[in-house]
Amino acid sequence: MKENLYKYILGIADNSLILGQRMGELCGHGPSLETDIACTNLSLDLFGQVRSCYQYAAKILGDDRTEDDIAMLRKERDYLNVLLVEQPNRDFAYVIGRQFLFDVYHHLFLTELQKSKDLTLAAIANKSIKEVSYHLRFSSDWVKRLGDGTEESHARMQEAIDGLWTYTDELFHQTEADKEMVAEGIGVDVTKLKETYYNNVAGVLTEATLQVPELKYFQKGGKQGIHTEHLGYLLAELQYMQRAYPNMEW
Amino acid sequence: MSEEQIKNLEEQFEARILRDDKIEPKDWMPEKYRQTHIRQISQHAHSEIVGMLPEGNWITRAPSLRRKVALLAKVQDEGGHGLYLYSAAETLGISRDEMFEQLHTGKAKYSSIFNYPALTWADMGAIGWLVDGAAIINQVALCGTSYGPYARAMVRICKEESFHQRQGYEIMLKLSQGTQEQRDMAQDALNRFWWPALMMFGPKDEDSPHTAQSMKWKLKRKTNDDLRQQFIDQTVPQAELIGLTVPDPDLKWNEERQSYDFGEIDWDEFWQVVKGHGPCNKERMDARVNAWEGGAWVRDAAMAYADKKQERKAKQAI
Numbered sequence: 001m002k003e004n005l006y007k008y009i010l011g012i013a014d015n016s017l018i019l020g021q022r023m024g025e026l027c028g029h030g031p032s033l034e035t036d037i038a039c040t041n042l043s044l045d046l047f048g049q050v051r052s053c054y055q056y057a058a059k060i061l062g063d064d065r066t067e068d069d070i071a072m073l074r075k076e077r078d079y080l081n082v083l084l085v086e087q088p089n090r091d092f093a094y095v096i097g098r099q100f101l102f103d104v105y106h107h108l109f110l111t112e113l114q115k116s117k118d119l120t121l122a123a124i125a126n127k128s129i130k131e132v133s134y135h136l137r138f139s140s141d142w143v144k145r146l147g148d149g150t151e152e153s154h155a156r157m158q159e160a161i162d163g164l165w166t167y168t169d170e171l172f173h174q175t176e177a178d179k180e181m182v183a184e185g186i187g188v189d190v191t192k193l194k195e196t197y198y199n200n201v202a203g204v205l206t207e208a209t210l211q212v213p214e215l216k217y218f219q220k221g222g223k224q225g226i227h228t229e230h231l232g233y234l235l236a237e238l239q240y241m242q243r244a245y246p247n248m249e250w
Numbered sequence: 251m252s253e254e255q256i257k258n259l260e261e262q263f264e265a266r267i268l269r270d271d272k273i274e275p276k277d278w279m280p281e282k283y284r285q286t287h288i289r290q291i292s293q294h295a296h297s298e299i300v301g302m303l304p305e306g307n308w309i310t311r312a313p314s315l316r317r318k319v320a321l322l323a324k325v326q327d328e329g330g331h332g333l334y335l336y337s338a339a340e341t342l343g344i345s346r347d348e349m350f351e352q353l354h355t356g357k358a359k360y361s362s363i364f365n366y367p368a369l370t371w372a373d374m375g376a377i378g379w380l381v382d383g384a385a386i387i388n389q390v391a392l393c394g395t396s397y398g399p400y401a402r403a404m405v406r407i408c409k410e411e412s413f414h415q416r417q418g419y420e421i422m423l424k425l426s427q428g429t430q431e432q433r434d435m436a437q438d439a440l441n442r443f444w445w446p447a448l449m450m451f452g453p454k455d456e457d458s459p460h461t462a463q464s465m466k467w468k469l470k471r472k473t474n475d476d477l478r479q480q481f482i483d484q485t486v487p488q489a490e491l492i493g494l495t496v497p498d499p500d501l502k503w504n505e506e507r508q509s510y511d512f513g514e515i516d517w518d519e520f521w522q523v524v525k526g527h528g529p530c531n532k533e534r535m536d537a538r539v540n541a542w543e544g545g546a547w548v549r550d551a552a553m554a555y556a557d558k559k560q561e562r563k564a565k566q567a568i
Binding site: 035040043054091145148152153240241242250 | 302310316323329330332429540552554
């Protein structure tokens with residue numbers, strides 16, 4: 001149970017860690033000052049959530065590992081985030097598309113996690129959902145703006161949604177840790193979120209005058225630590241200081 | 251307006267400034283006052299957003315989650331400062347797009363300090379401690395400046411900057427308490443940022459052509475050399491406290507002046523960087539121009555969407 005709870009928390013935290021890192025890359029390079037600040041803000045919220053989760057994970061481990069050891073000193077195959085969040089910032093449409101496709105899930109997930117029998121997770125969910133409600137509004141609004149903006153923005157937004165769609169199904173896959181946590185009343189049964197997720201996503205895409213992709217082939221593996229090639233580079237930056245200067249305090 | 255009427259307005263204007271009244275956007279002001287303020291406020295705004303780049307460059311590599319969160323928050327604050335300052339400048343009749351245009355073509359300047367590279371984590375400490383520290387000294391003086399929107403923006407900005415300065419110093423403190431490697435990293439950052447930080451106060455008073463007019467309008471309350479001296483006197487003991495050495499062999503306490511004497515600043519380097527030939531001038535401008543040009547389609551989309559929404563609303567109203 002302890003091992004599964006630990007893995008379960010990593011699954012939640014790694015999604016936010018990797019997405020936060022991606023959003024952090026944009027700082028100072030956004031298409032306008034307002035969007036730049038907003039993206040930094042999303043990154044900041046996600047890292048805040050991540051810290052609460054890893055601190056809890058460190059407590060469960062009960063040895064001398066810290067939140068930073070867990071966040072920054074695992075090997076690539078030990079990160080359990082979904083493939084969606086590690087996809088690169090190809091352009092602003094991809095940034096928004098990735099954020100939106102994750103936010104719809106994240107919001108549904110946290111809504112359920114608030115009911116967890118694990119009071120720490122329920123409290124983290126309760127705190128995070130306020131921030132994530134804002135993320136969802138921000139990304140949904142931008143999907144609409146870009147989808148229903150100019151011809152170019154429409155084409156780019158459609159391309160991003162089409163390109164990222166293949167990573168959405170994985171959000172609803174259950175790992176062994178998931179199944180046990182659901183049975184214990186701690187975890188969220190993600191399979192039950194799927195229908196609402198695709199309905200909500202379709203609602204926004206339709207309003208944004210975008211096509212809902214009809215793709216039938218999906219990628220998976222992130223939850224088992226089998227990632228896309230992009231993750232290694234992201235981790236190289238994330239881990240640089242901890243690897244180059246081991247066992248130091250900052 | 252006759253010449254006499256203008257002269258009359260100018261006299262009233264100068265009298266208001268003497269009385270410490272704030273000048274507000276709709277008040278009459280001499281054209282030179284307007285232009286000088288646009289120049290200075292936009293330069294300040296540009297410094298905030300160009301200043302996001304050297305630090306933004308370390309967000310993905312911050313050594314701990316706590317530091318990452320603090321750095322993100324700091325860089326976000328700088329973006330926010332940019333926003334209020336651009337808004338303050340807009341009250342003088344220039345648009346943000348025009349100001350960006352001036353930045354991108356090199357017509358408008360920004361603080362030269364951001365043309366130095368941020369090479370190690372300790373640079374995040376040195377920038378917070380020295381660069382924000384020097385900025386505060388400049389800006390505290392501006393909280394009482396005559397132009398209302400600028401003075402009010404400064405009050406808010408100063409509060410946040412002093413937090414950034416403490417945060418930067420705390421990074422240096424932690425390094426100085428760390429391993430030899432960490433102490434070396436801190437010393438190296440101080441070595442590289444000390445002189446550029448002193449240059450942030452601008453040329454020597456005798457080489458500063460705008461000082462007299464700016465003092466009169468309270469756009470400057472103290473001269474460049476006075477502010478620089480204040481910074482040195484305040485910062486040297488802070489460096490000593492954490493066991494770092496200020497890289498100036500001529501630095502010496504002067505009992506009579508109750509101030510530090512210090513070595514000659516390399517003014518050739520100062521002018522080289524101001525004229526656009528510093529280590530990172532090109533990278534910084536490329537980053538800004540790329541963000542702006544690369545983001546044009548996004549801004550166009552937002553405008554187009556807003557127009558469509560407006561149209562739909564108008565149709566519904568009918």
